[in-house]
Amino acid sequence: MSLADRADRHDLYQRSVQGVEFELEFVQETFKALRGRWPHRLREDFCGTALSACEWVKLNPAHSAVAVDIDAEVLAWGEDHNVAEMSVDEQQRIELLSADVLTVETNKVDICQALNFSYWLFQERAQMKAYFQRVYACLKKDGLFFLDSFGGFEAHQTQEEVRELEGFTYIWQQAEYNPVTADMQCYIHFEFEDGSRLEQAYAYRWRLWGAKEIRELLLECGFSKTRIYLQAFDPETDGPLDEFVESERCEDVACWIAYLVAEK
Ligand SMILES: C[S@@+](CC[C@H](N)C(=O)[O-])C[C@H]1O[C@@H](n2cnc3c(N)ncnc32)[C@H](O)[C@@H]1O
Structure with a gap:
């Protein structure tokens, strides 16, 4: 049996693609900076194995989360591997929903996040707009929507x-x-x-969406303001840093990555 035959693709994905510790710190700190209070309830859209939602709940006893994915198989993996390892109290503060983000109904949340560019699977403007309207409706009055984007x-x-x-x-x-x-x-x-x-x-x-067209669409859906936080680079090695800086100006680089934040 080869190593590939024995491998678990969801485990490999979590270890190679996801950086939830940094991601949640960014989300939490940005919310506090913009809203003047700590967020408690988070919704993770396109959650896959729901790793981010699980880690959110573990961060603080006041935290709760709902994680949404259309694929029951990946959610079952998340239940068996991520949720199963949590304490009973933590498990009571998380809900995994097998549903389409275009139609799902959830309680209002402080933060909705759709990360690792998953929302780019909506290729048509009308469909993306319908999705953003659903997110707008699920947020509390001062809620924030976190997305990411890349280009270059x-x-x-x-x-x-x-x-x-x-x-x-x-x-x-x-x-x-x-x-x-x-x-x-x-x-x-x-x-x-x-x-x-x-x-x-x-x-x-x-669809390789441009940051500008996504921001325009978010405003059309009722969000009052959008912000972009670009990943910083080490000036000496040129390597990417775990640091995202709010800026409307990006150099004409080969590749940039950013968080987009939409304020309700
Ligand atoms: C790239 S994975 C994202 C995993 C994780 N959120 C991350 O940050 O790495 C995309 C996920 O979106 C889910 N998905 C695709 N279309 C969806 C829809 N309409 N509603 C909910 N989930 C959907 C897929 O099943 C898949 O698990």
């Missing part, structure tokens, strides 16, 4: 990014890109020390 000239190219991690290699592939429609096909592959691969462990068909 490399985003408009077919290309691969390879990262060596503990025991495996993560490969992000932008396999197709149509500059007329902004339609892109991306894959995550995993490769192992014995040469075996989990080919197309995850596949994403996205």
Whole structure:
């Protein structure tokens, strides 16, 4: 049996793609800075294994979360691996919902987050607008919506990014890109020390949305203001830092990543 045969793709995804500790610190601190109070209730859209929602609940006994994903299989994995490890009290403060974010009804939340670009699967403007209107409705009066975005000239190219991690290699592939429609096909592959691969462990068909058009759409849906926080780079090594700075100005770099924050 090869290492790929024995691998668990959800576990590999959590270890290679997600950085929930930093993500939640950013979300929490930004909420406090903009709203003058600490947030308590969080909704994680496109939650996959609900890792972020689980970590949110573990951070503070006053926290609660609802996590939404359309795929019952990935939610079951999250229940068995992430929720199952939590205390009884923590489990009572989290709810995993197998539902479509376009129709789901949830109690009002302080924060709604849709991260790792998942919302780009909505390719048509009308569909994206319908989604943002649903998010607007689920937020408390001073609620915030957190999204992320990337761009730069490399985003408009077919290309691969390879990262060596503990025991495996993560490969992000932008396999197709149509500059007329902004339609892109991306894959995550995993490769192992014995040469075996989990080919197309995850596949994403996205529209490469521009930050400006997303921000305009958020305002159209009733959000009062949007902000963009760009990832900072180390001036000496040029490597990305765990630091996101609010700015309307970005250099013409190969690749930028940012958080978008929409205020109700
Ligand atoms: C890229 S994963 C995101 C995982 C996680 N949120 C993260 O930050 O890495 C995208 C997830 O969106 C889910 N999804 C796709 N369409 C959806 C929809 N209409 N409503 C809810 N979830 C959806 C998929 O099942 C998949 O688990």
